[in-house]
Amino acid sequence: MSGDAALGGSGASSGLAAPSGTVALRVEGLEKSFGGVRALRGVDLEVRAGEVHALLGQNGCGKSTLVKILTGVHAPDAGTASFFGEELALPVTDPAGFGIAVIHQDIGLADTMTVLENLGVTGGYGARLLGPVRNSRQRALFTRLMESIGFVVPLDVLVAELSPAERAMVGILRAMAQLGHDGSGGPGRHVFILDEPTAALGREDSERLLALMRTVADTGAAVVFISHRLNEVQEACDRLTVLRDGATVLTGAVADIDRHAIIASMLGRELDEFFPEPPSADPREVRLRLRELDGGVLRRFDLEVRAGEIVGLTGLAGMGQDEVPEILSGAHRADSGRIEVDGRVLELREPQDAIGAGVVVVPGNRLRDGCWVAATAEENVTLPVLRRFSSAFGLRSRAERSASRASLEGVGLRPLAPERPMSSFSGGNQQKVVFAKWLQLDPGVLVLHEPTQGVDAGAAKELLDQVVARAEAGAAVLVISGDHEQLVEICHRVVVLGDGTTLADIPRARLSEQALLAASSQ
Amino acid sequence: MRSTFKNFLGTGGAQRFALLGILVLILLLCLIAIPEFRSWRLIASMINSQSIILLLALVATIVLRTGGFDLSISQTMVGSAALTIVLIKADVPLAVAIPLAIVLGAAVGALNGLLVVGIGVDSFVTTLGSYSALAGFAYLVTNSSIVAGVPPELVNAVRSEVLGIPLVTWYAWILALVLWFVYQRTPLGRYMLFVGGNPDAARLAGVRVKAVRFGAYLASGVLSALVGLIFLGYFGAVDPGVGGQYMLQPLAAAFLGTTAIVIGRFNAIGTVVALYLLIVGITGLQVLGAQTWVTNVFYGVALMVAVAASKLAGRKRALR
Numbered sequence: 114m115s116g117d118a119a120l121g122g123s124g125a126s127s128g129l130a131a132p133s134g135t136v137a138l139r140v141e142g143l144e145k146s147f148g149g150v151r152a153l154r155g156v157d158l159e160v161r162a163g164e165v166h167a168l169l170g171q172n173g174c175g176k177s178t179l180v181k182i183l184t185g186v187h188a189p190d191a192g193t194a195s196f197f198g199e200e201l202a203l204p205v206t207d208p209a210g211f212g213i214a215v216i217h218q219d220i221g222l223a224d225t226m227t228v229l230e231n232l233g234v235t236g237g238y239g240a241r242l243l244g245p246v247r248n249s250r251q252r253a254l255f256t257r258l259m260e261s262i263g264f265v266v267p268l269d270v271l272v273a274e275l276s277p278a279e280r281a282m283v284g285i286l287r288a289m290a291q292l293g294h295d296g297s298g299g300p301g302r303h304v305f306i307l308d309e310p311t312a313a314l315g316r317e318d319s320e321r322l323l324a325l326m327r328t329v330a331d332t333g334a335a336v337v338f339i340s341h342r343l344n345e346v347q348e349a350c351d352r353l354t355v356l357r358d359g360a361t362v363l364t365g366a367v368a369d370i371d372r373h374a375i376i377a378s379m380l381g382r383e384l385d386e387f388f389p390e391p392p393s394a395d396p397r398e399v400r401l402r403l404r405e406l407d408g409g410v411l412r413r414f415d416l417e418v419r420a421g422e423i424v425g426l427t428g429l430a431g432m433g434q435d436e437v438p439e440i441l442s443g444a445h446r447a448d449s450g451r452i453e454v455d456g457r458v459l460e461l462r463e464p465q466d467a468i469g470a471g472v473v474v475v476p477g478n479r480l481r482d483g484c485w486v487a488a489t490a491e492e493n494v495t496l497p498v499l500r501r502f503s504s505a506f507g508l509r510s511r512a513e514r515s516a517s518r519a520s521l522e523g524v525g526l527r528p529l530a531p532e533r534p535m536s537s538f539s540g541g542n543q544q545k546v547v548f549a550k551w552l553q554l555d556p557g558v559l560v561l562h563e564p565t566q567g568v569d570a571g572a573a574k575e576l577l578d579q580v581v582a583r584a585e586a587g588a589a590v591l592v593i594s595g596d597h598e599q600l601v602e603i604c605h606r607v608v609v610l611g612d613g614t615t616l617a618d619i620p621r622a623r624l625s626e627q628a629l630l631a632a633s634s635q
Numbered sequence: 636m637r638s639t640f641k642n643f644l645g646t647g648g649a650q651r652f653a654l655l656g657i658l659v660l661i662l663l664l665c666l667i668a669i670p671e672f673r674s675w676r677l678i679a680s681m682i683n684s685q686s687i688i689l690l691l692a693l694v695a696t697i698v699l700r701t702g703g704f705d706l707s708i709s710q711t712m713v714g715s716a717a718l719t720i721v722l723i724k725a726d727v728p729l730a731v732a733i734p735l736a737i738v739l740g741a742a743v744g745a746l747n748g749l750l751v752v753g754i755g756v757d758s759f760v761t762t763l764g765s766y767s768a769l770a771g772f773a774y775l776v777t778n779s780s781i782v783a784g785v786p787p788e789l790v791n792a793v794r795s796e797v798l799g800i801p802l803v804t805w806y807a808w809i810l811a812l813v814l815w816f817v818y819q820r821t822p823l824g825r826y827m828l829f830v831g832g833n834p835d836a837a838r839l840a841g842v843r844v845k846a847v848r849f850g851a852y853l854a855s856g857v858l859s860a861l862v863g864l865i866f867l868g869y870f871g872a873v874d875p876g877v878g879g880q881y882m883l884q885p886l887a888a889a890f891l892g893t894t895a896i897v898i899g900r901f902n903a904i905g906t907v908v909a910l911y912l913l914i915v916g917i918t919g920l921q922v923l924g925a926q927t928w929v930t931n932v933f934y935g936v937a938l939m940v941a942v943a944a945s946k947l948a949g950r951k952r953a954l955r
Binding site for chain 2: 492496
């Protein structure tokens with residue numbers, strides 16, 4: 114646990130004389146509440162110059178809140194910070210001016226512009242607003258910068274043509290230029306925070322990026338690497354810090370901490386009884402069968418879900434689990450492979466084909482795919498079944514109202530006010546409306562994509578009770594989620610995906626968060 | 636009783652009828668302050684002369700409701716009128732000329748729909764293109780001159796009076812009622828709304844989003860061509876350059892209509908109320924001696940106010 118054990122952790126330094134051991138960024142006792150929710154309750158973080166420091170923790174542990182405080186998005190309630198020994202006023206209103214740069218997972222590049230145009234925009238193209246852009250000077254600057262860190266991206270190609278790794282590198286390059294690096298090689302008093310940069314990358318691209326991080330650290334800067342991939346952390350990082358429930362629970366040199374200790378400290382929290390059990394009856398005949406499905410990241414993916422069975426599907430970001438609901442909903446067509454429902458091949462061209470076959474997908478992105486916030490709860494619920502209320506004299510409003518009221522009562526909407534606009538409900542209640550919309554179709558196959566994302570614990574319990582009830586009634590249920598705790602509690606078995614194919618199929622008897630985390634991080 | 640009244644106001648509140656209230660208020664003010672207003676003939680001619688704009692405003696709501704724009708409706712109207720009269724001049728019987736005009740409208744609508752829905756071009760740009768092309772078409776077929784000489788059947792079908800009100804006005808009111816029924820009382824009307832509001836969610840709920848959107852452009856084109864025939868019967872002649880005068884006013888009425896009756900949504904009755912409000916305002920100003928340019932300024936400002944007001948109404952709803 115002691116941070117002192119990590120001196121000399123940055124072993125691989127090259128000749129650029131990183132002042133090893135100098136503390137680049139220190140954060141102490143950081144606290145932050147949103148409304149009544151305590152997002153951070155005592156975060157300590159010490160990042161040294163010349164090191165790559167891993168910041169770990171499950172979703173919702175406070176990593177992103179910490180980053181947002183360091184970049185001036187949120188103001189903390191308590192806590193102090195220092196930057197290369199100088200006090201750092203929080204929130205950091207001008208992070209780039211101070212020397213802190215964040216490279217987000219989506220990087221934020223304009224696909225239809227060239228690399229040089231993308232790089233130049235943060236520096237205002239080195240010119241006044243209406244002055245001529247100094248292309249040659251820009252070109253020289255970025256060429257020198259690229260040479261100093263030892264990789265080359267052609268400056269004149271469109272960003273759309275770059276590989277994911279090259280995009281990430283352009284992001285880093287842009288951040289370096291933003292902090293005033295000019296490639297002259299002097300030790301920079303800089304901290305780079307990379308938020309899951311490898312999440313969408315294949316192994317080869319990841320390795321290039323990890324090597325680049327090391328090179329940047331060797332210039333004397335500090336690199337904070339946020340990732341869920343433990344093997345990358347062990348491969349490329351000097352020290353690590355683990356956050357759990359908004360507090361620092363572990364910090365030290367990577368070499369001194371074994372994998373099990375990291376996983377244990379990430380999970381650590383007590384399991385509560387907020388989750389229902391899956392149906393105890395044995396699953397019956399196969400209702401949903403996917404055969405050699407190709408599409409997006411998925412590669413020859415096979416899956417079977419039986420009547421009365423609840424199957425979980427998980428994996429690290431971008432391993433193919435998100436493609437499954439997209440294909441099963443009919444939103445995107447699979448490249449090849451077969452989908453069978455109750456033994457019959459299902460041709461999915463459009464979403465109405467799925468609905469017609471009794472396959473119902475509750476989408477993960479509620480606001481984008483699940484509802485229209487300007488419409489009322491009733492209008493959202495009855496949308497897929499509106500024709501039921503059609504008559505020669507128009508929609509039968511009373512029948513629609515009583516049907517929507519019954520559906521919404523079934524999921525426990527509060528307040529039970531079908532005539533209210535969607536936007537007037539809380540996130541949990543909005544999700545109940547989305548559930549009601551899909552459950553009224555009496556699905557034979559129920560697919561749930563992140564069913565309780567952004568939903569408070571109480572509402573989550575009510576929703577999951579509904580899911581279990583459907584399985585008991587004979588539906589085949591597939592839950593796609595990154596919430597391992599939830600999957601462990603409600604599933605008969607969980608399939609773990611890696612690079613679009615099954616890595617592990619873990620039965621209930623062996624199901625635990627540790628098992629899932631270990632299987633995903635292979 | 637009381638609770639029924641509260642429910643009635645509950646979904647949108649008194650706000651729903653605010654625009655109607657303003658219309659009544661301005662009408663009363665004009666009646667009191669301006670002696671010329673106290674004549675049935677002035678009021679009748681005020682309503683009748685604007686019926687074509689009302690028809691176009693109602694047509695405009697169709698595509699607007701599905702989340703797009705159809706700027707080409709006014710030129711489709713002029714194009715269909717120009718084609719019809721040129722065919723009549725060439726001794727083509729009405730029974731052939733009228734279907735051809737409707738085919739022109741359908742072709743314009745289908746082309747707009749194909750570009751916007753099939754290829755994904757921005758609807759504003761697409762229909763601005765067809766607007767300009769159709770303006771050229773009207774000049775082409777009329778040889779850039781005003782063409783007169785409409786058969787009496789067509790004139791009668793538009794200007795004959797029923798209960799003292801010319802048919803052109805009845806047509807507008809009938810279209811308003813039909814669209815009100817489709818929008819408020821049928822699944823299609825609800826689908827159009829969701830397609831305009833959140834096409835992803837609509838598609839996942841099984842709504843045929845592309846078909847609804849394409850159908851909207853097609854209906855818009857066909858109805859605009861029908862309005863062209865009404866236009867022909869009403870004026871008895873076609874000036875190929877008149878389309879520009881009919882572009883902004885229908886849109887202003889349609890947008891202002893979203894602030895009435897069904898707040899935040901393009902709707903038929905709200906559009907009627909909005910247009911009559913604009914007409915009474917302008918007529919009042921003109922009777923008081925305002926110049927012609929006032930009309931343009933009035934409609935332009937009304938459009939901006941309408942869009943701002945519907946935005947604010949939508950924001951308020953979102954916060955509730």
